[in-house]
Amino acid sequence: MLAKRLIPCLDVRDGKVVKGVQFRNHEIIGDIVPLAQRYAEAGADELVFYDITASSDGRVVDKSWVRRIAEVIDIPFCVAGGIKSVADAGKILEMGADKVSINSPALANPQLIAELNATFGQQCVVVGIDSFFDVASGQYQVYQFTGDESRTQKTQWLTRDWVAEVQRLGAGEIVLNCMNQDGVRQGYDLAQLKSIRDLCRVPLIASGGAGTMQHFTEVFSTADVDGALAASVFHKGIIQISELKAKLIADGISIRP
Amino acid sequence: MIALIDYGIGNLQAFLNLYQRLHIPVMVATTPEHIEQADKLILPGVGHFDHAMQLFNASVMKDAVVRRVTEQNVPIIGICVGMQMLAFSSEEGVEPGLGWVPGRVRSLKNALAHTQLPMPHMGWNDVVAAKDAPLFKSFNPDDTRFYFLHSYYFEPEQADFCMARCDYGISFSCAVRKGNVFGVQFHPEKSHHFGEQLLKNFAEL
Incomplete structure (x- = not known):
């Protein structure tokens, strides 16, 4: 049976892993390569490296750390942040990443999803979506430039419409980041995830x-x-992956031991 | 010496690192001479079937690979789209495949159209190997899991070309073999200890 995946996300800035609490007040928590190695050994099914500043401040970001990670881990990993073109994605994949994830650039140029699909195949195109429950409208809406508070803005898209659109354009996987829940450790946004699951035919x-x-x-x-x-x-050791896996298996969830 | 065929597609770094960690001689092949020196070949592949076939057909190494595999019986393993390239054809494209393992590549999406299963098939799944399949030597049959990432699957013409099966809505051949030609749909280079053992087994054939 296909196993559910546990995916530690390492937010990266200037080649260091940082942690985010509602995207602000970052503190550096470690060197990227030994952390990646530690997670692979601990039983992580996949890793995501998210370059949190790249998309919002417009500079070219040094991604040479991707190659260093590829040299030490033998589980799949995805790189997100600052990938604005087919050429950008090609460099990341060439350095050894298995997938690339795009977020704000997909909103700015949805056709990029189709171009990445045509060039590298659907399986390496991940679309990240930052979704926020807007109390005024009572709707989940897509936000962009969430890496920088001063530039964060609501887009024209309702989350469910954008989920449908990115699938139509050829996304191979969707990461739905429920912003109201981010960093507060009160549980995943089950209601939203459930409603999106119903219209998401790619891995969610x-x-x-x-x-x-x-x-x-x-x-x-x-x-x-x-x-x-x-x-x-x-990152903080609140949950050990091995203990989490044992619990999920005991709870009847399909998990790679 | 194991040669990773570098015809312009696929991530060779992961294979290179893995074999280096195992202290098994490995090289990235870019010329016909490299192919001649190798006693095992790895054919990686990602992305679109036609794109991969076109790059391979245009490669300076193609003739040497064909000669080594079909005339000198050098073992070769195709990985993911590299496995699909071993078939006669693929529903993903129009280019002819190599035809070294008689079979056709089918759309998993079409096969699963009646289900709600997400596509592509992505993640760690159980693999059930045929008894005595050399690539799966020393595996625990109750705990053999590999990382998959694909939308097409290999349908061999004969059941005895199938070395291992996987279930995702349908049961499909996730590893094939005909003589010295091997193929796996999953990614051993991304499958942690399982992949390491499989690639070690290939090296020791």
């Missing part, structure tokens, strides 16, 4: 809100997502 990864092991059980059993992404609970 839950992001934002993991605080306890029970949250992982809930997100897999209630929202039927393909993977769950988390950062601080893993």
Whole structure:
């Protein structure tokens, strides 16, 4: 049976891993390569490296760390942040990443999804979506430039419409980051994930809100997502991957032991 | 010496690192001479079937690879799209495949149209190997898991070309073999200890 994936997300800035609490007040928590290695050994099913500043401040970001990671780990990994063109993506994949994830650049130029699909195949095109529940409108809406508070803005897209559009354009996987939940460790946004699951025919990864092991059980059993992404609970050692896997298996979730 | 065929596609670094960690001689092949020196070949592949076939057909190494594999029986393993290239054809494209393992590559999406399963098939899945399949030597049959990432699957013409099966809505051949030609749909280079053992087994054939 296909296993549900546990995916530590390492936010990267200037080649260092940082952790984010609602995207602000970052503190450096470690060198990227030994951390990646540690997670692969600990049983992570996949890793995501998210260059959090790249998309919002417009500079060319040094991604040579991608090659260093590829040299030490033998599980799949995805790189996100600052990938604005087919050429950018090609460089990352050539350095050894298995997938690239695009977010703001896809909103600015949706055709980029189709171009990446045509060049590298659907399987390496991940679209990240930052979704925020807007109390005024009562709707989930897509935000962009979330790496920089001063530039963060609401887009024209309702989350469910954008999810449909990125699939139409050829996305191979969707990471849905529920911003209201991000960094607060109160659990994944089950209601939203469940509603998106119903219209998502590509693998769906839950992001934002993991605080306890029970949250992982809930997100897999209630929202039927393909993977769950988390950062601080893993980085801070609040949850050990081996213990989490044992619990999920005991709870009847399909997991790679 | 194992040669990674560098015809312009696929991530060779992961294979290179893995074999170096195992202290098994490995090189990235870019010329016909490299292919002549090798006693095992790895054919990687990602992306679109036609794109991969076109790059391979245009490669300076193609003739040497064909000669080594079909005349001198040098073992070769195709990985992912590299495995699909071993078939006669693929529903993903129009280019002819190599035809070294008689079979056709089918669309998994079409096969799963009646289900709600997400596509592509992405993640770690159980693999059930045929008894005595050399690539799966020393595996625990109850715990053999590899990382998959694909939308097309190999349908061999004969059941005995199938070395291992995987279930995702349908049961499909995730590893094939005909003589010295091997193929796996999953990514051993991304499958941690399982992949390491499989690539070690290939090296020791």
